[in-house]
Structure formats: structure tokens, C-alpha cells
Amino acid sequence: MLDLTPKGLSERGALRVNPCKTCQPVGAMYAALGVHRCMPHSHGSQGCGSYHRTFLSRHFKEPAVASTSSFTEGASVFGGGSNLKTGVKNVFDIYDPDIIAVHTTCLSETIGDDLNAYIQDMEIPEGKRVVHTNTPSYVGSHVNGFFNMMCGFIKYLSEKTGVPNGRAAVFPGFVNPGDMRELKRMLRAMGIPFTLFPDTSGVMDAPMTGSYAMYPRGGTTIPEIAALGDCLRTIALGVLTSEEPANTLERKCGVPYELLPLPVGIENTDRFLMTLSRLGKNEIPYELEEARGQLVDVILDAHFYLYGKKIAIFGDPDTALGLTSFALELGMVPKYVLTGTPGDAFTRLAEDLFSRYGAAGCVARASADLFELHQRIKNERVDIMLGSSYGKQIAKAEDIPFIRAGFPVLDRYAHSYFPIVGYAGAMRLLEKILSALMDRIDRDAADEDLEAVM
Ligand code: SF4
Numbered sequence: 001m002l003d004l005t006p007k008g009l010s011e012r013g014a015l016r017v018n019p020c021k022t023c024q025p026v027g028a029m030y031a032a033l034g035v036h037r038c039m040p041h042s043h044g045s046q047g048c049g050s051y052h053r054t055f056l057s058r059h060f061k062e063p064a065v066a067s068t069s070s071f072t073e074g075a076s077v078f079g080g081g082s083n084l085k086t087g088v089k090n091v092f093d094i095y096d097p098d099i100i101a102v103h104t105t106c107l108s109e110t111i112g113d114d115l116n117a118y119i120q121d122m123e124i125p126e127g128k129r130v131v132h133t134n135t136p137s138y139v140g141s142h143v144n145g146f147f148n149m150m151c152g153f154i155k156y157l158s159e160k161t162g163v164p165n166g167r168a169a170v171f172p173g174f175v176n177p178g179d180m181r182e183l184k185r186m187l188r189a190m191g192i193p194f195t196l197f198p199d200t201s202g203v204m205d206a207p208m209t210g211s212y213a214m215y216p217r218g219g220t221t222i223p224e225i226a227a228l229g230d231c232l233r234t235i236a237l238g239v240l241t242s243e244e245p246a247n248t249l250e251r252k253c254g255v256p257y258e259l260l261p262l263p264v265g266i267e268n269t270d271r272f273l274m275t276l277s278r279l280g281k282n283e284i285p286y287e288l289e290e291a292r293g294q295l296v297d298v299i300l301d302a303h304f305y306l307y308g309k310k311i312a313i314f315g316d317p318d319t320a321l322g323l324t325s326f327a328l329e330l331g332m333v334p335k336y337v338l339t340g341t342p343g344d345a346f347t348r349l350a351e352d353l354f355s356r357y358g359a360a361g362c363v364a365r366a367s368a369d370l371f372e373l374h375q376r377i378k379n380e381r382v383d384i385m386l387g388s389s390y391g392k393q394i395a396k397a398e399d400i401p402f403i404r405a406g407f408p409v410l411d412r413y414a415h416s417y418f419p420i421v422g423y424a425g426a427m428r429l430l431e432k433i434l435s436a437l438m439d440r441i442d443r444d445a446a447d448e449d450l451e452a453v454m
Helices: 024-033 046-060 073-078 081-095 106-111 115-121 142-157 177-189 222-230 243-253 266-280 286-306 317-329 344-356 370-379 389-398 422-444
Strands: 038-043 099-104 129-133 168-171 194-196 233-237 257-260 310-314 333-338 363-365 384-387 402-404
Touching (some): 024 046, 024 099, 038 046, 038 081, 081 099, 099 115, 115 129, 168 243, 177 266, 194 222, 222 243, 233 243, 243 257, 257 266, 266 286, 286 422, 310 317, 317 333, 317 344, 317 384, 317 422, 333 370, 370 389, 384 389, 384 422, 389 402, 402 422
Parallel strands (some): 233 257, 333 363, 384 402
16 A cells, blocks of 8 residues: 655645645534534535535534535626525525524635625524635635634624623634533633633534434534623634634734643643633642643653654644644654644744754654655654544555544544543543554564563
């Protein structure tokens, strides 16, 4: 498999092979699903909408509900205004959401549809809302789509009434519902009143109840998004994902923000909790201290299986940076750290981490693809790979232990119910990394060297 991947690296400005990202509307749709009783609406042709829904459904193993403007040749020539108007009316009439969140696609962006004007012109039923964002897929990645959709909600809905509500606005970054649950657990443990936005827990991990609910119980509500403007402060998690919406909220409503890395690993989780501690003037409770201590204990116990092991990390920028930070804490060498999302800031932040830990010879690449990762691995092997399902072929071709984390994970179940954030998430990652490395030792051991105790 992949035998023909050449070792020689070359600059490929206009070609990506096995990309490490997907298109903006996928992220916009995911953010919109994190709003209670929201129907994401894809303003483009049916194929785009189907692809985005399928992509999310394959990762979460849950239906990703969304509607589409269903462009045909006519809309491509005359603009999609009438499609959107009819689509919004039909969606409110038939599916009765509280809010429709429209995002654009390549086609509607290319023909220059003016969504602002269309939405101002349409009749929206009493008590219902329509918001939009622009998500041209030839810019950025699904991560940009995610934060652009957040900005869309904030621009339309968030208001400053002048009466502070004493809450923290917490932006979780592009993470799984399991991560959002863990973030909420830590916030509650710290005694911080908060609004998590968006919140896909209870939507993309909704339980089987025996009856289908188009709008499950989870999601940030419209009044909660409106009240973001009265929050004391925004805690924006994921430096490269959450700054834009935090900035939008600050510009619109004057809510100051604290920008933090995704709390993956020990130091990043410490920073998150210390920020909450300062904000709420609360001590960190024993349950969190205990979890941290347990994590450190296991790392110490198992350090000789981890130290110096080379790891390749790939995925969304903030996830990859968090995983890199944790790998360094484990004494591993993050030999290759890649994201498909463009942006020099990613490379800079990864290189800062390398130099802080004195990790020499590591390579960080933004706007990269997995073909390049394979080429680099062919030149210098790693001991383990950590990233999305798309690394699977490389892992098989090169016979390298492989752990799935981040987005998308299309070929495993239940992963999105578990966190990678917080001390609990770090413990889970640690167990997976250790098991993969130790399974390899067992597999390669001669019969006489196979140890029952390790
Ligand atoms: S045409 Fe654009 S928006 Fe549609 S699926 Fe392709 S990249 Fe995504």
C-alpha cells in the first residue's frame, strides 16, 4: 500500500494529495449543530450539503441534520436569492427550528450572492431567527468555517444590555462532544457560571431513546448566545480557532477575552484551571488536583516506554499543538507536526514548543498534506503516529503503531464520547499511547523475551 510514494520532497503549491483538512462549510455546519433547535443551511448545490452532512455523520455516527438551497443551473446564473427565500420558508414551515444558520459554499461565493441583503429582504416568522456567515472553501479549512459560523451567531444575536450576568463565555474550539462535556465538568468543579458556545454535547452524542428527535436536548440556546454580550470575560480555547469569535464579541459588546491553548496535556490544562481560578477567585478543588497527580504518577511509572520515542502528529491546528505539547511533556520527540489548515502562526507556535523543550530536528508544517508526511516518514521513521483516520494507510504501509485522535475519525466508534482535554483526556491519551507502544514491543518480542510483567 502506498508503495509508490517517493522519498524526494518537492514544493507543491497547487497540489494536495491526501489532504489534512476539509472545506469550510463542514466546520460551519458543526458549529451550527451546537446551537439548540438550529437548522444549519447550506447555501449551494445539494452535493455540497450532502457531503458536509455525510462527513460529520461518519465521524460522530449520528445524523447531522441540515438543509440546502439546492442550486441548479438557474441559481448559478441568476443568483441564489429566490432559492434561499423559498428554502428558509419551507424549513420553518416543515421542520420548525428556532433558528436557521446559513453558510455559503464555493458556488454561492463565486457568483457573489449577498446573503446580508437576502436575509434582510425575507419574511422571517415571528420569534424565529436567521443568521449567516460566509464560508468560501477555497480559503482556510473546516476550522475557519467553524469560527466564522461562531462569528455569524455573535454578530446577529449577541447584545450588551449593560447589566453584567456574572458568567464566563467559554469558546471550546473545534473539539468533540466528549471534550465539551469534560470542559463543562471542569468549569462546574471550579464553581464558574458559564455559557459554553457552541456546545454539541447532547446533540452529536445524543442518546438512543427509541424515538427520533430532530432537535435533541443539547446545544447553546439563542438567549444564551444573546447574553454572551453581558458576560464578564471570554475564555477562548484554541489560539488559532477561538481568537476571531472572541475578538468579534469584544468589538461588538466590549467583553474582554483570555486566549488560551486547547487544554490538552498538563501545562495547557493547568493554564486553563489557573485562569478559571483567578476569574472566580476559587481554589482548585481536590478532585482536579487528584486527577493531575494521578496523571503525573502514571507518566513517572511508565516514562521509560515513552522517553525519546519519535511521534508524528497531524490534524487541526489547535488539536495538533495541544497533542504536541503533551507529547513533549511525556519526553517524546514530536518529529513531524502537521496541519492542513494554512497559517504561519501554527508553525511558529509548534517551533516555540520544540525550542522550549529542546527538541532538536523536529519539523512543523502548516498547509501540508499526508503525502508529505509519508515522504518524511520514509526518510526518517517515527515510532508512533497520532492523528485523524487518514493516517491509516501510511501507518499500514510503514508498519507504524497508529492512534486516532482529533477530526475526522471515520473508522472507529465511540471516540467522540471521550475527551482529550483536561487531565482526564490526557490520561486517556496516555493510556492509548502506552498501549500502542507496548503492544508493539509484545508483537516484536521473541517468544523467550515475551514478558508477562512490564
Ligand atoms: S464545492 Fe466547495 S463547498 Fe462544496 S463540497 Fe466542494 S469544497 Fe466544499
